[in-house]
Amino acid sequence: MTQYPAEPFRIKMVEPIRLISPAExxxxxxxxxxxxxxxxxxxxxxxxxxxxxxxxxxxxxxxxIMEGDESYAGARSYFHLSETMKSxxxxxxxxxxxxxxxxxxxxxxxxxxPGSLIPSNTHFDTTEGNIRARGGRPVNLAIDEAHDxxxxxxxxxxMDLDKLTAFIESTGAEKIPxxxxxxxxxxxxxxxxxxxxIRAVSEIYHRYKIPFFIDCCRYxxxxxxxxxxxQGYANKSTHEIAREIFALADGAFMSAKKDxxxxxxxxxxxxxxxxxxxxxxxxxxxxxxVTYGGLAGRDLDAMAVGLWEGLDEAYLAYRLGQTxxxxxxxxxxxxxxxxxxxxxxxxxxxxxxxxHIPQAEFPGQALAAALYLEGAVRGVEIGSVMFAYPDxxxxxxxxxxxxxxxxxxxxxxxxxxxxxxxxxxxxxxxEKRQTIRGYRITYAPRLMRHFTARFEPIP
Ligand code: F0G
Numbered sequence: 001m002t003q004y005p006a007e008p009f010r011i012k013m014v015e016p017i018r019l020i021s022p023a024e025x026x027x028x029x030x031x032x033x034x035x036x037x038x039x040x041x042x043x044x045x046x047x048x049x050x051x052x053x054x055x056x057x058x059x060x061x062x063x064x065i066m067e068g069d070e071s072y073a074g075a076r077s078y079f080h081l082s083e084t085m086k087s088x089x090x091x092x093x094x095x096x097x098x099x100x101x102x103x104x105x106x107x108x109x110x111x112x113x114p115g116s117l118i119p120s121n122t123h124f125d126t127t128e129g130n131i132r133a134r135g136g137r138p139v140n141l142a143i144d145e146a147h148d149x150x151x152x153x154x155x156x157x158x159m160d161l162d163k164l165t166a167f168i169e170s171t172g173a174e175k176i177p178x179x180x181x182x183x184x185x186x187x188x189x190x191x192x193x194x195x196x197x198i199r200a201v202s203e204i205y206h207r208y209k210i211p212f213f214i215d216c217c218r219y220x221x222x223x224x225x226x227x228x229x230x231q232g233y234a235n236k237s238t239h240e241i242a243r244e245i246f247a248l249a250d251g252a253f254m255s256a257k258k259d260x261x262x263x264x265x266x267x268x269x270x271x272x273x274x275x276x277x278x279x280x281x282x283x284x285x286x287x288x289x290v291t292y293g294g295l296a297g298r299d300l301d302a303m304a305v306g307l308w309e310g311l312d313e314a315y316l317a318y319r320l321g322q323t324x325x326x327x328x329x330x331x332x333x334x335x336x337x338x339x340x341x342x343x344x345x346x347x348x349x350x351x352x353x354x355x356h357i358p359q360a361e362f363p364g365q366a367l368a369a370a371l372y373l374e375g376a377v378r379g380v381e382i383g384s385v386m387f388a389y390p391d392x393x394x395x396x397x398x399x400x401x402x403x404x405x406x407x408x409x410x411x412x413x414x415x416x417x418x419x420x421x422x423x424x425x426x427x428x429x430x431e432k433r434q435t436i437r438g439y440r441i442t443y444a445p446r447l448m449r450h451f452t453a454r455f456e457p458i459p
Pocket of ligand 1 (some may be wrong): 255
């Protein structure tokens with residue numbers, strides 16, 4: 001059996017968790033309208049809903065928190081973060097934001113107009129939501145291998161360069177206020193993007209004078225994949241690789257709740273002084289003054305320390321090893337997943353596991369619900385609940401390529417026994433897959449419906 005490097009830390013504080021009974025789980029699910037977001041966290045045993053803000057902070061981060069400076073303007077904490085930002089990302093300007101989507105909100109409020117088009121490999125849902133909310137259209141141009149869960153392409157997060165060029169040529173660069181790429185590509189399996197691809201994407205955007213922003217919440221995991229898989233990078237540090245990545249971009253937005261291993265935080269960075277000035281004005285209106293941006297001073301200090309810890313290679317070897325371990329346990333049991341495993345999560349392939357449930361009946365939702373009922377394990381649907389939308393021209397429902405359930409692994413939180421428990425629960429679900437039924441939606445809001453939709457099982 002595959003093993004992974006032992007945790008490069010030991011545990012100094014514990015948080016009790018409790019496994020409630022199958023009958024209690026059924027009552028909880030009915031109350032929640034079968035939406036796992038509506039469960040109480042105490043009703044969950046192993047919570048793999050997200051790796052966002054759910055990591056365990058280190059003693060150095062907690063110590064930094066005690067030194068947080070809560071001055072409204074010009075706090076020490078801001079300057080600590082600023083130094084780290086310069087060293088890792090190298091952008092001239094940045095503002096802290098309370099999380100990633102706050103940065104997206106500010107960027108789209110400034111740059112997206114009705115009719116704007118924003119290309120990416122695969123936008124995350126909040127980025128899509130922010131673009132649509134301003135009347136723009138998100139456009140996904142990942143390579144074809146991204147849609148094939150069995151392809152072992154080493155950089156399945158890559159953007160399709162021909163599609164990107166053809167897209168810009170056909171629509172005209174003036175409709176594209178900025179272009180982006182997500183590293184790693186969360187919505188298509190947490191797959192990495194190669195440095196060669198980032199470089200080529202940067203060249204294409206710049207050829208057409210389109211500003212290039214990187215959505216970089218899992219950039220450190222992406223950098224470690226580059227070190228492992230891309231020729232010429234084995235002897236470079238993840239820090240050097242990060243420097244090389246961000247030197248290619250005009251800006252970046254980050255949810256620090258991932259690779260900065262904090263419970264809250266984010267940033268929006270740019271090289272453009274005029275854009276930065278507009279960002280500052282928006283920030284003050286929506287988030288807070290420019291040296292704290294919606295966070296407490298202590299949060300900025302925790303982020304400054306966590307950004308370095310997220311780049312640590314002993315940590316990353318353990319981290320990606322843990323994800324691969326869970327993936328291998330599932331593969332050994334014949335459970336279809338997106339291969340090879342990505343950085344932060346294992347993605348169950350609900351379409352292949354439950355071929356009797358059509359996309360309109362949400363196979364991913366059905367699988368996520370079944371796994372919770374089986375083992376009180378919470379994952380998240382990444383399929384038609386999250387991404388299907390009516391085509392603005394024809395009104396016809398457009399379904400995503402994949403129907404997945406993501407099991408995201410919080411950083412430094414669960415042990416191998418927890419992962420074995422998850423795998424064992426999933427094996428039991430797979431054994432009874434013929435009995436699993438689809439769902440219909442009984443309530444959904446217009447945008448980002450997966451958070452608050454309610455469902456009922458189809459008899
Ligand atoms: N971009 C990507 C690629 C993300 O994965 C997320 C969040 C965001 C932006 C938004 O950041 O949550 O801080 O506002 N992803 C979380 C997840 C929620 O579960 O994957 P945020």
